[in-house]
Amino acid sequence: MAVLLIPTSALADSQRVLGLQVDHAPAPLPVANWTKSFWVNSPGANPLAGEGSEGLLTDEADVCIIGSGLTGVSAAYHLGKELEESDGSEKLKVVILDARDFCTGATGRNGGHLSPVAFAHFNSASQRFGTDEALRWLALERHTVSSIVQIIQAHGLEEAVDLVNNGRIELLVTPEELVEAKADFEAAKTAGVCLDDVTWLKENETFGSSYPGYSHTGYNLWPLKFVTKLYKLAAASPALNLTLHTRTPVIAINPSDGSSESSTTHLWTLTTSRGSIFCTRIIHSTNAYVSHLLPHMRGPTGVVPVRGQVMALRAAAPVESISRHAWTGNEGFEYWFPRPLEKGQEHPLVILGGGREATMPDYEFYVADDSEINAKAGSALRKFLPALFPGKYEEGREPEMEWTGIMGYTVTGDPLVGPVVDPNNSTNVYDGHFVSAGYSGHGMPRAFACAEAVAQMVAAEILGKSWSPPEWLPQHYLTQAV
Numbered sequence: 143m144a145v146l147l148i149p150t151s152a153l154a155d156s157q158r159v160l161g162l163q164v165d166h167a168p169a170p171l172p173v174a175n176w177t178k179s180f181w182v183n184s185p186g187a188n189p190l191a192g193e194g195s196e197g198l199l200t201d202e203a204d205v206c207i208i209g210s211g212l213t214g215v216s217a218a219y220h221l222g223k224e225l226e227e228s229d230g231s232e233k234l235k236v237v238i239l240d241a242r243d244f245c246t247g248a249t250g251r252n253g254g255h256l257s258p259v260a261f262a263h264f265n266s267a268s269q270r271f272g273t274d275e276a277l278r279w280l281a282l283e284r285h286t287v288s289s290i291v292q293i294i295q296a297h298g299l300e301e302a303v304d305l306v307n308n309g310r311i312e313l314l315v316t317p318e319e320l321v322e323a324k325a326d327f328e329a330a331k332t333a334g335v336c337l338d339d340v341t342w343l344k345e346n347e348t349f350g351s352s353y354p355g356y357s358h359t360g361y362n363l364w365p366l367k368f369v370t371k372l373y374k375l376a377a378a379s380p381a382l383n384l385t386l387h388t389r390t391p392v393i394a395i396n397p398s399d400g401s402s403e404s405s406t407t408h409l410w411t412l413t414t415s416r417g418s419i420f421c422t423r424i425i426h427s428t429n430a431y432v433s434h435l436l437p438h439m440r441g442p443t444g445v446v447p448v449r450g451q452v453m454a455l456r457a458a459a460p461v462e463s464i465s466r467h468a469w470t471g472n473e474g475f476e477y478w479f480p481r482p483l484e485k486g487q488e489h490p491l492v493i494l495g496g497g498r499e500a501t502m503p504d505y506e507f508y509v510a511d512d513s514e515i516n517a518k519a520g521s522a523l524r525k526f527l528p529a530l531f532p533g534k535y536e537e538g539r540e541p542e543m544e545w546t547g548i549m550g551y552t553v554t555g556d557p558l559v560g561p562v563v564d565p566n567n568s569t570n571v572y573d574g575h576f577v578s579a580g581y582s583g584h585g586m587p588r589a590f591a592c593a594e595a596v597a598q599m600v601a602a603e604i605l606g607k608s609w610s611p612p613e614w615l616p617q618h619y620l621t622q623a624v
Contacts (some may be wrong), residue, residue: 211249220597222379241391251547257360258283310360
């Protein structure tokens with residue numbers, strides 16, 4: 143069996159470090175000089191990059207969404223869907239704001255995987271939250287993936303967003319991982335989870351890796367391109383008047399002072415680098431940076447910024463040899479998949495992310511600067527695939543691009559979804575604020591649906607109706623019990 147030149151079994155230790163009760167400052171604003179990402183900086187990939195960054199700033203809105211990644215744009219899209227079904231004649235005025243270019247945060251920098259968890263960690267989730275919650279946890283991810291795929295297929299966007307359906311292989315690189323995976327599989331199956339798409343793979347069936355694993359349903363896509371299309375669908379909603387302002391960081395949010403008609407009719411004043419916006423409701427979709435404007439959400443009790451590293455590496459073998467699957471390995475610290483071949487290419491470009499376990503003991507926790515790469519993580523990633531698949535990745539080959547991105551982690555590993563609540567303040571000082579953040583490196587199969595739930599809450603409040611959680615939403619994600 144090949145020896146991985148990278149630490150293994152680091153997940154428990156990383157969670158221990160994350161949970162240390164140390165007071166940290168709120169997150170900063172995102173840096174302006176980010177590392178170039180394959181997804182964002184490929185020619186023509188981001189037509190909305192500087193949308194709304196010049197000219198007049200919108201002065202008032204019904205809903206302000208801070209963050210233009212998958213969460214923020216999904217919230218706008220679902221607001222439109224919710225209100226299209228109402229009989230209101232006046233369009234809801236919605237503004238999306240971003241400190242940087244459109245969708246250049248975690249969504250524009252991640253690995254491009256769109257795969258629901260099949261059954262991994264089902265036992266631990268059941269023990270912590272109960273079997274019903276564990277089932278909802280899996281259901282939300284399946285709902286997310288199926289909804290995104292349905293949107294793409296309904297609008298004929300498969301080629302536009304590079305959607306591929308080649309499945310996913312989870313490699314199990316330690317005996318302990320294999321034992322845990324088998325136990326999780328049996329527990330999920332006993333609880334009624336349909337696992338017909340799962341195939342167990344022996345050491346000689348994982349394309350030369352010499353490790354066992356299992357395959358299941360999984361997609362890949364170009365995340366930025368999907369979010370761009372989703373924004374255009376949201377903007378076309380007859381229920382919304384949607385505006386986007388990129389390169390417009392929100393510096394502060396304060397209660398409106400009533401000094402003008404706009405400040406009297408809107409609860410909040412958003413101070414940006416370009417002026418102020420009066421707003422009634424605010425959706426915080428900034429993930430790792432959420433504590434910049436909501437300081438009580440900093441540290442282990444809130445959302446911790448964590449830097450991840452990704453590279454685009456050319457394989458040394460044809461795609462049939464390395465497989466077209468998406469992959470994860472080493473307790474999920476590493477993930478990779480081959481890009482679709484472009485004309486004239488023989489060997490695919492592989493998007494590979496991970497390496498944080500090589501940065502222990504800090505694991506890149508509380509690092510919110512994606513203008514730099516971590517040399518230790520980069521060294522580990524360069525060695526990973528050549529060691530895992532001998533002869534299929536050239537040792538010493540430099541990546542064609544390498545970048546970092548900032549994720550938002552929580553101690554539970556699960557996001558925080560719902561009204562903003564400060565547990566240290568008995569009064570509701572955040573009336574009209576909502577949040578969806580803290581995906582813990584697993585945002586693609588969760589952010590879309592979590593934002594959908596928040597949009598439902600906001601729409602219900604606007605329409606004067608009660609809100610009930612959808613069946614697929616885990617109750618323990620909620621910031622406020624219902």
